[in-house]
Amino acid sequence: MRRVRMTVQYDGTAYHGWQEQRRPEGGAVGAGVRTVQGTLLEALATILGCRVRIEGAGRTDAGVHALGQVAAFDLEREMPLARLEAALNSRLPPDIAVADLAEAPPTFRPSADAVSKHYRYRLWADRAKPVLEARYVWHWWRPIALGPMEEAARHLAGRRDFASFQSRGGEREDTVRTLLRLEVAARGREIHFDVEGDAFLYRMVRNLVGTLVEVGCGHRPPEWVAAAVEARDRCAAGPCAPPQGLCLMAVRY
């Protein structure tokens, strides 16, 4: 029995997330819902002739992308990993790729063992509509200033109680997390929010971005963000940014 670690990349547009997060009202779990995990499972099952259990590092939401998702499964067969990787990539649809397969210690747990996760959020800050980037950015056509967002970000970085940034549907009671990095930077017509943390609450990155954008567009002063953290109340922070701007860049161990 070998434990295999897999780096997965996907365009999340067509998927209900990595794994279904909440069952539809009255519907059966996973009924007719396409997920990245489910698509990988099917491809693996066809190649291996048996079903395996795949664990992922981060449960990305519907419409969220990944360039560095990490997952793991147990492999009973002697198959060389390079051959399995090629077989997977030729069987997976064009919007999912396995970037790497490697042997891992038998106890490897992609989520529990992670030291940090790095997400990038892309805001298209230009009046002109994005076209080739439309699936990967949040289009913000009104004026937006970098300086106030950088100032506000300093109220968010570090070890804090992020209760104000957990959306309904997340039921974590311990809401203290550490943001190792929260950088706001202009990249051509885009603004990138690079967020790295030890762990994240439900929709936390998108709620952080939505809150910073409230400051960047002048609706709120940078200090308001400190008060929003203090309140420990979702209603005190800004709205949730749309999913398509978000990408899981890397998981560190």
Next chain:
Amino acid sequence: MRRVRMTVQYDGTAYHGWQEQRRPEGGAVGAGVRTVQGTLLEALATILGCRVRIEGAGRTDAGVHALGQVAAFDLEREMPLARLEAALNSRLPPDIAVADLAEAPPTFRPSADAVSKHYRYRLWADRAKPVLEARYVWHWWRPIALGPMEEAARHLAGRRDFASFQSRGGEREDTVRTLLRLEVAARGREIHFDVEGDAFLYRMVRNLVGTLVEVGCGHRPPEWVAAAVEARDRCAAGPCAPPQGLCLMAVRY
């Protein structure tokens, strides 16, 4: 009556090209076929309350993209162009944008008046599957060398008879065209083919790229391209590269 010049950008994945090129066997023209031109026509008709005639500079094929397509139409109403541009962009789907609207001389013809058109073809030259770029590149996973393609490109640039590069369905008898530029360059994991010419035959850019790739992967020597031109026979040149790598970058007047 005003003549309006429009710069259009689109992700061509979901469209049967700018304008339907050939009618399906036995089918009516345009029946149930979604085109970029048709989508623009509908948006304009809803805003203006009447149908207009839109002429485009280049008839891009199904699946081909554009960042600098140029089109023109006659406008009878007094509407300010900035307002019309905003109305169009809010009504058009996310994969089509109007980047610019400007007054043009009453005789402006986007195709006939063009001095040159610039197309870029993107080849993803890496074993790793492209994921976020999958809709915009041709994935070439085998080895490919730049030098021989650069050498072969020199047999194609300039004024020549490109009969060997016109696909069936193009019925031009005069097949002499001028390639002002044919550059092959490495861009990270991609190879870009920048092709600028006075006019193009049906599928000519994709046939040129498919021919250069035959040389780049070592199937043919660079001199073979000179013989392919000489032959004036489609079968003497390389295969047609797939549509999704191609983008109309600019039309010059």
